[in-house]
Amino acid sequence: MLQTIRDKSSGWLAFIILGLVIITMAFFGIESYFAPKVETYSAKIEGPAKYWLWGKQVREIPQDQFQRRFEQVRQQERDRQGEAFDYAAFESLDNKRQVLDGMIDEEVLGMVAEREGITIGEAELAAELKQMPEFQLNGVYSPDQYRLGLAARGVNHAQFMATVRADMARRTIPSLVANTGLATQAELEAYLRLARQTRDLSLVDLPTPAAPAAPTEAELKAWYEANAARYRSEEKVAVEYVEIDGSTLEVPTVVDEQALRQRYEEQRARYVTDPKRSAAHILVAVPADADAAAEQAARERAEALAAKAREPGADFAAIARESSDDLGSKADGGALGVVEAGLFAGPFEEALFAMQQVGQVSDPVRTPDGWHVIQLTEFAPGSERSFDEVRAEIEAEYLSTERDRVFSDLSNQLIERIYRDPTALAPAAEASGLELKRTGLFSRTAGEGIAAIPAVRAAAFxxxxxxxxxxxxxxxxxxxxxxxxxxxEVEPEAAIPFEQVRDRVQAEVVADALSKASEAQARALLERAQKGETLDALATEVGRTVATLPGVNRQAQLPPALLEEAFRLPAPEAGGISVGMVRLGPDRHALVGVTAVTQGDLEGLDDETRKSLLDQLAQARAVVEAQDYVKALRKQFTITVAEDRL
Structure with a gap:
């Protein structure tokens, strides 16, 4: 038998199979046969292969990354809605998919930018950084704000610049698509005629029908059983809790002088102002991999521009506007604004920081973008504040920090003890010297004391x-x-006995009957009006009069439902009327008729206003076109969503 196996396993086919196994193990390791991969992504995006099976782009959105983004959106909505925020409703799958779809769009745009070789130059990157409002003071870029911002994010300059560069690359194509948004004068006029359109209306506010006969006990119980979900008490809980309020904690009030001096030395950089340099530049663009002839030609052109800029009375800004290849700064005369250390890498920064005299022009310096001619436009020397000058400030910060430290230490102690035994709060509270308190029962939507805070109720439920x-x-x-x-303590939701809600049931049965009777009355009258009976005759029949509302526009102070129906109805034929029905309240309906339609008047629309409206219309179209572009891009990719991991 062994000989038979040996005979069967020899030959060219066996060698091919063995070779494939060896290659597979070489690339993936033998453990790939025994350790199945556990997927942890919330979404996977796969692009088409560049060359048959090679060059396929694959990106994943990890669960933790999605959860962080979802939590950010949750916090934003909670801040926006305040007490009205519904935690349970926000956790819906639709909301999660909406957040995830936004992340998928970002990844798709990033993959397209990578595929198309889109790169962002240093000057564009610097200009973008200086426009970010979080790094500005009084509308002007502040290096100190930038440093504080990076510290708050927990990233360094290189990491942040890489993130901004990637984001700018992602936005490049959609922004170019959006920039092509156009609107014609004919479209604007058609829009304005419609937006400014007015309608002459006839309105009959119908009376509420007479109250129906009192429902019988059997009818009440039948309604109660058919609508049982309405008559259930909310689930309620009671909690024990521990509260730590930093403002009530005891902290030292006397600060050791040596501690203050040590703090000053540790944070000396805060009180030292580095020299500030503002610069302008002229770029002679040439690729990093250009041939020797192109490289030499670019260098010679840059040297000629540098010599021209150094001539007496030369206008560097005018030369930059005329000759620079940097589209981001060319229109501003090559101005780059304040340049901090680390903003530009390598030779550019070395050349700039070597200059000390305002107006000085550098020799050409090479970067991956090309050859730069740099001018120092402003120079402000640094300064330093002594310990005595900032002592009071340091002392106030020290005391505040001490309060933070005490709060942090106590919080960490409590949380560490809870982690040891997460099934009971009393032992951790006692060991931490904190008072254990208890609430009464409260629901998801309302509570008293600490339970009045939505975040506390959300945690409890x-x-x-x-x-x-x-x-x-x-x-x-x-x-x-x-x-x-x-x-x-948990008090589960339960059916409220009929006897406790009988009055409520009766009120709802009567209200439902009135609502149905009102709708039936309005519908019957509408059918008669549509068959040719006049609104005057119908109004007289129900004891009402017809109100005429001439020249009603879309911004009229009328019930929204009435305006929506009035402008939904078709324009009437000459001398005719278009009639519709509108619900104005639970048991209140009206008939509305359109007797005339007047297209919007374009008179008095000056050129400036017309241009502004045309720009707005073009921007609206641009947004839609950019969104459509992203939707079209998604069709080029295979997107897998793991809803069970959201």
């Missing part, structure tokens, strides 16, 4: 707390102010 009875994570309810909760 999370499954880990409400179902598994785990102690919650720290819930931040303010600056240096947190609370930790532990659910100790």
């Amino acid at each position: 999370a499954d880990a707390q409400r179902v598994e009875r785990q102690v919650s994570d720290a819930v931040e309810i303010g600056s240096n102010h947190l609370v930790v909760v532990h659910v100790v």
